[in-house]
Amino acid sequence: MEQARRSTSWPVTLIVALFATSALVMVLKDGGDTTGPDRQPASSVELDLKSLPVSSTRTTIEAAPRDTRPTKVPKGTVVHPKRVTALYDEPDGTPFGKVRPKEFGDTWLPVITRNHDWVQVLLPSKPNGSTGWIRGSELAEAHSRFLVRVHLDDRTLELFEDGARVGTWPVAIGASGTPTPVGRTFVLGQIIDDQQPFSPVIMPLGSHSETLDSYGGGPGTVALHGWTDPSVFGKAVSHGCVRVPDAALDLLRTVPIGTPVMVDEA
Numbered sequence: 001m002e003q004a005r006r007s008t009s010w011p012v013t014l015i016v017a018l019f020a021t022s023a024l025v026m027v028l029k030d031g032g033d034t035t036g037p038d039r040q041p042a043s044s045v046e047l048d049l050k051s052l053p054v055s056s057t058r059t060t061i062e063a064a065p066r067d068t069r070p071t072k073v074p075k076g077t078v079v080h081p082k083r084v085t086a087l088y089d090e091p092d093g094t095p096f097g098k099v100r101p102k103e104f105g106d107t108w109l110p111v112i113t114r115n116h117d118w119v120q121v122l123l124p125s126k127p128n129g130s131t132g133w134i135r136g137s138e139l140a141e142a143h144s145r146f147l148v149r150v151h152l153d154d155r156t157l158e159l160f161e162d163g164a165r166v167g168t169w170p171v172a173i174g175a176s177g178t179p180t181p182v183g184r185t186f187v188l189g190q191i192i193d194d195q196q197p198f199s200p201v202i203m204p205l206g207s208h209s210e211t212l213d214s215y216g217g218g219p220g221t222v223a224l225h226g227w228t229d230p231s232v233f234g235k236a237v238s239h240g241c242v243r244v245p246d247a248a249l250d251l252l253r254t255v256p257i258g259t260p261v262m263v264d265e266a
Contacts, residue, residue, distance in 0.1 A: 063096035064130035070183035078258030087132030104189020108258030172243035199226035
């Protein structure tokens with residue numbers, strides 16, 4: 001995902017989504033902030049899902065609401081659409097898109113706000129910071145105990161489990177012309193590609209380069225991944241991805257899909 005070029009598919013031989021049961025505990029509530037007054041149930045008018053654009057790492061949906069609190073850490077609740085499911089601009093609002101149950105394996109999205117039977121989630125589509133509301137009845141719900149923090153000024157990455165820091169490592173971040181985007185995003189999946197030499201696993205995030213439309217054959221998707229030359233760590237040299245040491249990657253690949261990733265300039 002680091003070599004800039006345009007292509008129609010990623011050179012991936014196997015796509016996996018590791019969802020460790022020890023790391024992901026099913027919950028009935030807990031997660032996201034509760035906002036807004038009681039609302040009536042959504043309209044029973046049947047939606048034409050086929051007419052709605054899909055939210056994926058390859059799409060852009062300008063109608064998606066933007067994340068208004070990009071520095072607030074989500075509580076760890078993640079949701080999985082049981083079927084192709086509509087996205088709304090607000091509870092009982094206007095549908096503007098849809099999400100599928102599969103992206104890189106199962107789709108799991110972090111909850112950032114809750115309003116009774118509705119949840120607001122971060123989306124994998126462009127623009128960065130896109131969100132959408134989904135009816136809770138359309139979703140399976142779980143909880144990630146993990147949080148990833150990337151500090152661009154310090155060029156470090158921290159991994160937390162249950163609020164306790166597991167480790168801190170120096171990392172390589174985006175160069176000045178191809179910066180790593182800031183804000184809150186999430187682990188979108190895990191990719192194993194035996195044909196590329198620089199990382200045994202690539203972890204695409206729900207964010208994209210603001211300056212490149214494509215690299216590594218993909219749609220400019222930012223990722224966490226390893227690197228063969230340790231001299232890059234602590235430097236701003238990538239196309240936007242975060243290159244991490246082997247020790248960090250070994251732990252990061254165990255976190256559940258949907259785990260929040262906070263990227264700041266501190």
